[in-house]
Amino acid sequence: MKYYALMAAAATLTASSFLSISVNAEDAKPQYGGELALTGQLDKTMFPGRNTDAGGMDVYLNACENLVEMTADRTIKPALAKSWSVSDDLKTITFQLNEGIQFHDGTPFNAEAVAFVFNEALAKKFLYVSLLEGLEKVVADGEYQVSFKLTKPSAALIPNLAYRTMCIFSPAAYKATGEEGLGSKIVGTGPFVLSAFSKGEYVLFKRNDKYWQKGKPYLDSIRILFVPEVTTRVAMLESGDVDRAAGIPDFDIPRLSSDDNLKVSTIPSLQQNYVVINNLKKPLDDPRVRQALNYAVDKAGIVKSVFAGTGATLSQAPTLTPGVFGFTDMREPGKNTIFAFDLDKAKDLLKQAGYEDRNGDKVVENAQGEPLSLKLWTRKAGKGEYQIAQLVQNFLEKLGIKIELTVLESATFSAALSLGPQEAKYDLALLAWTIPTADPDEPMMYMTHTKAWKPAGANRMFFSNAETDRLAEQAHAEPDTKKRAEYVRLWMAELLKQAPVIYLPTVNLTEAYRTYVHDAKYLPAGTYDATSAWIDKAAKGQQGISR
Amino acid sequence: MLKLVLARLAFMVAAGFVLLTFLFCLFHAIPGDPARLIAGDSAPEALVQSIRQAYGLDQPLLTQYTTYMGRVLHGDFGLSNFSRQPVLQIVGPRLLNTAKLAGWSMLLAMSVSLLLGSLSAMYWDRPLDRGVTAFSLVGICTPIFVTGILGIYFFGVHLRWLPIGGMSSWKHYVMPVLTLGLAQAAGFTRMVRACMIDALGRDFITTARAKGVPERTIVFKHGLGNALLPIITFFGLGLGHMLGGAAVAESIFNWPGLGRLMVDSILTRDLPLTQGCIFFFAMTFILVNLIVDLLYRWADPRIAND
Numbered sequence: 001m002k003y004y005a006l007m008a009a010a011a012t013l014t015a016s017s018f019l020s021i022s023v024n025a026e027d028a029k030p031q032y033g034g035e036l037a038l039t040g041q042l043d044k045t046m047f048p049g050r051n052t053d054a055g056g057m058d059v060y061l062n063a064c065e066n067l068v069e070m071t072a073d074r075t076i077k078p079a080l081a082k083s084w085s086v087s088d089d090l091k092t093i094t095f096q097l098n099e100g101i102q103f104h105d106g107t108p109f110n111a112e113a114v115a116f117v118f119n120e121a122l123a124k125k126f127l128y129v130s131l132l133e134g135l136e137k138v139v140a141d142g143e144y145q146v147s148f149k150l151t152k153p154s155a156a157l158i159p160n161l162a163y164r165t166m167c168i169f170s171p172a173a174y175k176a177t178g179e180e181g182l183g184s185k186i187v188g189t190g191p192f193v194l195s196a197f198s199k200g201e202y203v204l205f206k207r208n209d210k211y212w213q214k215g216k217p218y219l220d221s222i223r224i225l226f227v228p229e230v231t232t233r234v235a236m237l238e239s240g241d242v243d244r245a246a247g248i249p250d251f252d253i254p255r256l257s258s259d260d261n262l263k264v265s266t267i268p269s270l271q272q273n274y275v276v277i278n279n280l281k282k283p284l285d286d287p288r289v290r291q292a293l294n295y296a297v298d299k300a301g302i303v304k305s306v307f308a309g310t311g312a313t314l315s316q317a318p319t320l321t322p323g324v325f326g327f328t329d330m331r332e333p334g335k336n337t338i339f340a341f342d343l344d345k346a347k348d349l350l351k352q353a354g355y356e357d358r359n360g361d362k363v364v365e366n367a368q369g370e371p372l373s374l375k376l377w378t379r380k381a382g383k384g385e386y387q388i389a390q391l392v393q394n395f396l397e398k399l400g401i402k403i404e405l406t407v408l409e410s411a412t413f414s415a416a417l418s419l420g421p422q423e424a425k426y427d428l429a430l431l432a433w434t435i436p437t438a439d440p441d442e443p444m445m446y447m448t449h450t451k452a453w454k455p456a457g458a459n460r461m462f463f464s465n466a467e468t469d470r471l472a473e474q475a476h477a478e479p480d481t482k483k484r485a486e487y488v489r490l491w492m493a494e495l496l497k498q499a500p501v502i503y504l505p506t507v508n509l510t511e512a513y514r515t516y517v518h519d520a521k522y523l524p525a526g527t528y529d530a531t532s533a534w535i536d537k538a539a540k541g542q543q544g545i546s547r
Numbered sequence: 548m549l550k551l552v553l554a555r556l557a558f559m560v561a562a563g564f565v566l567l568t569f570l571f572c573l574f575h576a577i578p579g580d581p582a583r584l585i586a587g588d589s590a591p592e593a594l595v596q597s598i599r600q601a602y603g604l605d606q607p608l609l610t611q612y613t614t615y616m617g618r619v620l621h622g623d624f625g626l627s628n629f630s631r632q633p634v635l636q637i638v639g640p641r642l643l644n645t646a647k648l649a650g651w652s653m654l655l656a657m658s659v660s661l662l663l664g665s666l667s668a669m670y671w672d673r674p675l676d677r678g679v680t681a682f683s684l685v686g687i688c689t690p691i692f693v694t695g696i697l698g699i700y701f702f703g704v705h706l707r708w709l710p711i712g713g714m715s716s717w718k719h720y721v722m723p724v725l726t727l728g729l730a731q732a733a734g735f736t737r738m739v740r741a742c743m744i745d746a747l748g749r750d751f752i753t754t755a756r757a758k759g760v761p762e763r764t765i766v767f768k769h770g771l772g773n774a775l776l777p778i779i780t781f782f783g784l785g786l787g788h789m790l791g792g793a794a795v796a797e798s799i800f801n802w803p804g805l806g807r808l809m810v811d812s813i814l815t816r817d818l819p820l821t822q823g824c825i826f827f828f829a830m831t832f833i834l835v836n837l838i839v840d841l842l843y844r845w846a847d848p849r850i851a852n853d
Contacts, residue, residue, distance in 0.1 A: 200807070
């Protein structure tokens with residue numbers, strides 16, 4: 001009871017502090033000028049078609065914009081496109097474009113440019129091409145009207161077009177300098193123009209004075225410093241070398257939060273950790289065994305010990321995270337996560353599947369007396385992946401399964417997890433999946449569908465279920481949002497029964513910034529939008545930062 | 548002398564050739580698919596295949612090898628798989644940055660170690676010697692990432708005297724050069740001290756002392772002059788060690804150097820870039836050793852006469 005009272009008090013406090021922040025923000029008037037210094041990471045090219053990492057998007061989204069954009073509450077709103085309509089047969093989507101916009105190189109933004117970018121993406125197989133599934137071609141109907149022609153209806157296309165990697169770059173610059181040229185100097189219509197780039201060091205964007213959204217941006221420039229070392233990143237923020245850093249380690253959060261000059265904010269990401277279960281290996285082909293594995297893992301324990309209690313959020317539904325279209329809370333009443341930890345239930349399910357400890361050696365055996373032993377693979381990467389794998393090993397051994405944990409180097413791991421059903425050698429493997437577009441189409445059609453078995457898609461579990469396949473296809477084609485949401489809900493309910501993977505918590509994204517930075521947007525895909533950001537110069541001076 | 552230089556340069560070419568061949572074999576022997584890494588974990592096979600084709604990774608290994616070597620002979624190290632920029636354009640400035648860091652650190656390490664090592668030998672087994680020995684032992688035992696991070700928090704975050712990352716002003720050089728240079732100086736000092744103790748115990752030193760030569764001249768001219776041979780060799784080898792340490796220092800201080808680039812390129816299986824990095828690293832190392840050999844001849848004319 002006391003606990004709940006405390007929680008309520010905390011909630012009121014949080015709500016009131018949020019209120020005060022929003023009041024302050026409304027009171028304060030944006031100031032023009034100043035340079036915003038950020039930390040970032042650009043491992044690959046900055047050409048959008050060849051870099052779909054959040055770090056890459058963070059760089060090119062300053063200069064390159066999409067037809068539509070997704071707001072923080074995950075609704076799709078117009079951006080370069082003014083409006084759109086869908087034909088009766090659902091196979092043509094027509095966009096009306098905003099007029100009078102120019103690319104940074106002075107060439108006009110028009111229907112022809114849009115058609116060129118997407119037709120080139122299809123022809124040259126840009127990395128995001130799987131998100132354009134069903135798109136046949138794009139045709140410029142007039143100067144400012146462009147049609148997307150589909151071979152079959154797709155409800156996912158418009159949300160996918162908001163994915164920042166599908167931004168419209170200048171066809172003229174592309175034709176002149178190619179992917180390589182745009183890879184080090186991106187040219188788009190965005191609020192900032194790339195001014196200098198030094199690989200591995202920094203990229204500098206200057207204000208686009210001809211920006212089509214009048215009055216914006218407020219900043220004179222944005223400097224992104226590439227700082228891979230996380231300790232250095234945090235130190236640079238604390239010393240004032242940068243104004244904002246992302247990817248803050250959970251254990252640094254309490255310290256940074258206590259600094260009055262810094263603000264730490266945490267949002268749930270679209271990335272959920274999971275353990276791939278090879279559904280083709282016996283006895284993992286039995287849904288009861290897979291459910292048992294799910295119940296045996298203490299997810300709250302993982303959040304507490306690997307993520308310091310705050311770095312991850314318990315999952316409320318299989319695969320989908322809150323905010324993804326069609327997401328429904330699928331937790332049992334009174335439980336804090338799906339498949340809430342219940343070792344007895346797990347043991348019972350294993351027993352039903354024919355596995356129990358028959359000789360008292362704490363390892364379960366089948367009727368023939370063969371012990372159950374599984375191989376779990378992981379890598380030393382991501383946010384605590386290796387530690388999670390160790391805990392999973394521990395939990396499953398308590399269930400009576402022998403777990404052989406193997407740590408592979410990242411590139412080796414990636415190659416070993418990209419093999420087809422015949423060659424795949426893992427029983428279990430720890431991974432994370434991201435739903436970058438906040439639309440369920442990708443997880444439905446591309447991560448769990450039978451047609452998406454590796455190597456064709458991303459279904460590494462080799463999971464196959466007629467019901468989830470059918471629901472995925474129906475949701476893919478359904479234009480009516482209510483009906484589509486219902487298909488998604490049914491699909492999730494079926495996944496809960498099938499348990500194709502072990503569902504683990506969703507990783508949180510943490511950023512920290514100096515309190516004089518206002519109105520920048522940190523979006524769930526992990527990207528940072530500074531179009532409306534501004535710097536309070538007086539406050540910056542008070543913090544003794546003269547940069 | 549000229550003969551030696553020419554022979555060494557010929558050796559450099561041969562070594563470069565063997566090195567590139569070795570790296571090529573190594574990269575294809577270890578698991579990991581560059582096309583898969585470029586496309587991302589969840590990319591469909593068709594996309595990965597199209598990348599393989601575009602980057603020539605689907606060609607037979609022998610064809611890939613001969614094409615690459617042919618290009619290298621024309622001075623073209625190809626394009627980085629990830630950034631799609633010419634390797635030379637990426638490696639060139641990075642090599643220069645590492646050279647700046649390693650050069651200043653080396654200078655610091657040499658000056659500090661020659662001074663402290665000689666003083667230590669001069670005052671052998673006295674408090675000064677013990678103090679210097681303690682400094683070197685602590686220096687040898689503390690990894691760069693510990694001293695580096697302590698430095699960052701003390702001088703960068705708390706005192707805000709020095710900037711933390713980058714290399715745009717002289718202030719940026721202070722912490723990385725001190726961290727790397729002093730770590731190296733610690734090992735060097737032990738070596739200089741040992742060589743000096745040995746040199747100062749020889750008969751000609753006793754003779755010099757008997758003649759009434761001032762102690763400073765004995766130590767720094769006669770002693771150091773004779774102890775220099777093994778020290779030069781050790782400094783030469785130390786530079787190799789320093790280049791390794793630079794990779795760590797570059798990560799901590801966000802120094803855009805070759806070491807950091809090399810580590811990143813190996814992790815992402817970016818073969819052309821890795822080859823470029825290691826090739827230029829190795830060439831630098833060979834070149835430095837050539838210079839060491841020449842210095843050796845200058846320090847000991849007997850070798851040149853042989």
